[in-house]
Amino acid sequence: MAEKIDYKALKAGGFMSQKQKGYGSLRLAVVGGNLDANAIKTVAEVAEKYGHGYIHMTSRQGIEIPFIHVNDLEKVKEELKAGGVYTGVCGPRVRTITACQGSEICPSGCIDTYTLAQELNDRYFGRELPHKFKFGVTGCQNNCLKAEENDVGIKGGMTVEYKEEDCISCGVCVKACREQALTMKDGKVEIDTTKCNNCARCVKSCPTDAWVGTPGYIVSFGGTFGNKIYKAEQLLPIIRDKETLFRVTDAAIDYFEANAKPSERFRATLTRLGDDGLRTAVEAAYQDSTK
Amino acid sequence: MSEVLEFDEQVDITDKVCPLTFVTAKVAIEELDDGQVLAIRMNDGEPVQNVPRSFKEDGHKILKLNDNEDGTYTLFVRKVEE
Numbered sequence A: 001m002a003e004k005i006d007y008k009a010l011k012a013g014g015f016m017s018q019k020q021k022g023y024g025s026l027r028l029a030v031v032g033g034n035l036d037a038n039a040i041k042t043v044a045e046v047a048e049k050y051g052h053g054y055i056h057m058t059s060r061q062g063i064e065i066p067f068i069h070v071n072d073l074e075k076v077k078e079e080l081k082a083g084g085v086y087t088g089v090c091g092p093r094v095r096t097i098t099a100c101q102g103s104e105i106c107p108s109g110c111i112d113t114y115t116l117a118q119e120l121n122d123r124y125f126g127r128e129l130p131h132k133f134k135f136g137v138t139g140c141q142n143n144c145l146k147a148e149e150n151d152v153g154i155k156g157g158m159t160v161e162y163k164e165e166d167c168i169s170c171g172v173c174v175k176a177c178r179e180q181a182l183t184m185k186d187g188k189v190e191i192d193t194t195k196c197n198n199c200a201r202c203v204k205s206c207p208t209d210a211w212v213g214t215p216g217y218i219v220s221f222g223g224t225f226g227n228k229i230y231k232a233e234q235l236l237p238i239i240r241d242k243e244t245l246f247r248v249t250d251a252a253i254d255y256f257e258a259n260a261k262p263s264e265r266f267r268a269t270l271t272r273l274g275d276d277g278l279r280t281a282v283e284a285a286y287q288d289s290t291k
Numbered sequence B: 001m002s003e004v005l006e007f008d009e010q011v012d013i014t015d016k017v018c019p020l021t022f023v024t025a026k027v028a029i030e031e032l033d034d035g036q037v038l039a040i041r042m043n044d045g046e047p048v049q050n051v052p053r054s055f056k057e058d059g060h061k062i063l064k065l066n067d068n069e070d071g072t073y074t075l076f077v078r079k080v081e082e
């Protein structure tokens, strides 16, 4: 084959060129860190047949098959597709949506992270932007998925409400709370909401369900964890419903698209322009919910 | 406040480190019959933040957490047979 190889197009399709001439590491699409058994079998077969019989797991829950020859790429993609496996993306676009196991699996979880990751994937995956753009979804304040290292990080939490009539004054929640937000007075628990970080540890530990928790989304913006490290910042109160959440993520991504210079990462745009423009945009999207 | 509840068996996990803290307590409650009460003495910090909740997740009934005012707490749990 004497055709000129368009490495940029290949990269958009998840093919990362290797040191070894003619070979690349093929990135696969994984959503929320889950892959079903059949997909794993297909990946294993392809890695044995076309690669070097192993895969590399990336830092963001991705899978790459190294040592795919560029001449085999189309065949490899077809075989993967036949087994229900699709290639991922690299370059300036929305990347793999990562997620912890969340409330469907983990006792600490406040939100269903996997479903949300799939929804975000359907909404944004592969969307072209001035720079790469990462979403991460973590189920609770334990932050196993490290929400704030993403351009948009989503963390599950709960707003909590005390039902005095159900409380047996056992004292467990007061100790379970790590923010010192709870105190026991005359057999009743008092909450200092300014200290509460919506972790739901009180809800999860109360033996009588005297703490009622309403799940919500804590969103942060502008994280990076590569050459530069910057913790994404929370600009809004906890969001109660998914419609508002998506309005806010739409607003953030649209703001980035409209205001970033070419090849500028979200955080760089925010540093150059200040947070105020984004804050106004996401606050407007958030307020819309109260209509 | 060191109100003492009645209990059938007691276990001290203040000398255990994780993950043996909860494992020890879990083994102790397994020895009991349905409805019996276990008193578990544990350290402040991670144990008192996590052990009550783990009992709840296992389906047992927490009755009371007492501050022994010596850096330890005693948790009273009623065994609930699955």
Ligand code: HEM
Binding pocket: B017, B018, B019, B021, B022, B023, B046, B047, B050, B051, B054, B057
């Ligand atoms: C102050 C220290 C810690 C305490 C009190 C603590 C508390 C707990 C609790 C309450 C559980 C739940 C057990 C259950 O629900 O079955 C647990 C699980 C566990 N922890 Fe810790 N944690 C601590 C730190 C650590 C550290 C440092 C490690 C490892 C180096 C560790 C390893 C584990 C393991 C392996 C489990 C078992 C998980 C399972 O049941 O599958 N923990 N811990």
Ligand code: SF4
Binding pocket: A100, A101, A102, A103, A106, A107, A108, A109, A110, A138, A139, A140, A141, A142, A143, A144, A145
């Ligand atoms: S972040 Fe929370 S919900 Fe997710 S795996 Fe960790 S503890 Fe579980």
Ligand code: SF4
Binding pocket: A158, A160, A176, A177, A178, A179, A180, A181, A182, A191, A195, A196, A197, A198, A199, A200, A201, A202, A203
């Ligand atoms: S949600 Fe977390 S921080 Fe808030 S009161 Fe409950 S345990 Fe404390």
Ligand code: SF4
Binding pocket: A166, A167, A168, A169, A170, A171, A172, A173, A174, A189, A205, A206, A207, A208, A209, A210, A211
């Ligand atoms: S854990 Fe529940 S029952 Fe115990 S003091 Fe707190 S609210 Fe009351």
